[in-house]
Amino acid sequence: MTDDSVPYRDVIGLGRLNTAYAQSKILHSAVETRLFDLLAEGPADEAVIAERLGLHRRLLPDFLRALVALGLLERTGDTYANAAPAAAVLVSGTPYYLGDSVRAAAARHYAMWGRLTEALRDGAPKADQAAGPGAFERLYRNPEAARWFLAHMDSAHALVGPQLAEAVPWSRYRSFVDVGGARGHIAAAVAAAHPHLTGGVFELPAVRPFFDEHVAALGLADRLTFHAGDFFTTPLPAADVLIFGHVLHDWEPDQRQLLLERAYQALAPGGAVVVYDQMLDDDEPDLASVLGSLNVALVTGGSEYLVQDCRGWMEKAGFRVESGRRLRTIGSDYVLVGVKP
Ligand SMILES: C[S@@+](CC[C@H](N)C(=O)[O-])C[C@H]1O[C@@H](n2cnc3c(N)ncnc32)[C@H](O)[C@@H]1O
Secondary structure, X not given: OOXXXXXXXXXXXXXXXXXXXXXHHHHHHHHHOOHHHHHHOOOEEHHHXXXXXXXXXXXXXXXXXXXXXXXXXXXXXXXXXXXXXXXXXXXXXXXOOOHHHHHHHHHHHHHHHOOHXXXXXXXXXXXXXXXXXXXXXXXXXXXXXXXXXXXXXXXXXXXXXXXXXXXXXXXXXXEEEEEOOOXXXXXXXXXXXXXXXXXXXEEOHHHHHHHHHHHHHOOOOOOEEEEEOOOOOOOOOOOOEXXXXXXXXXXXXXXXXXXXXXXXXXXXXXXXXXXXXXXXXXOXXXXXXXXXXXXXXXXXXXXXXXXXXXXXXXXXXXXXXEEEEEOOOOOOOEEEEEEOO
């Protein structure tokens, strides 16, 4: 008999939410130890896993059991193999590899979220690297940190490119530039899906070598061009379409307005601006977007913003907003397309 006065569901549900970070840490450690890469070579038992990954035996059995319970490993007798989701996106080199984003969460974001209460009290970002003006320039001074950040962008936003290739009426246009387009991962997806387009990335000069290396490896060096500059001061390049993805959220509202006005000046009539971010919508609250907003607030001091606010900034800059839709991405990105009349 169940005593109805005992709130089983709430105690268990909230008790598990209380320690949900433990599940994240199991995933983080499995990627950090390269367990999924090892098992991509073939199934292995605990002794082999311990030896090949240099792990102590004490915690290992329960660590492996937890990965089975999470649906990331399969156990047959004494051996473990990658389950389908792990084989699909947690093995290095897979097309939608999530490991670089998992590593970023493990090495950087996890500690930062540990200071949320402090941030709620003082309002300040908590990333280990200093935020604020010049933050990206400082990050790129360290080539290893730069590569790490750009790989995280590729990994965390890999689902944007294929959907952006469908969310914009690309047949109307001949060229595009992804402003703040990192090492070209989104630009590459759009260019690959639409062979009639030539494209480019406008980025801080330090990103150039990473862009050159990345687009050459993708075989797109003849279709994608790097434009170096600072999007607040350098004139934006001429193109039919300018993209701002996960860029406006790093800045204050008046700087977002300025960027959209600069885009308007750079485009010819009929040209389009495309903005995507983890935009918020109070009529259809979405946990992933709100968590994304808090994540940005903790990293840079920026935040996400309402879809309606972005529409307002675009219209104030002179654009006619033609379409808006939510994408199927980790952070539930929302994309708005505006046209210069
Ligand atoms: C959060 S990342 C977004 C990357 C990519 N658009 C995506 O969605 O994955 C923001 C990008 O803006 C670039 N950026 C920041 N400040 C810039 C500036 N003043 N001029 C040009 N690019 C800048 C950074 O280098 C970084 O690659």
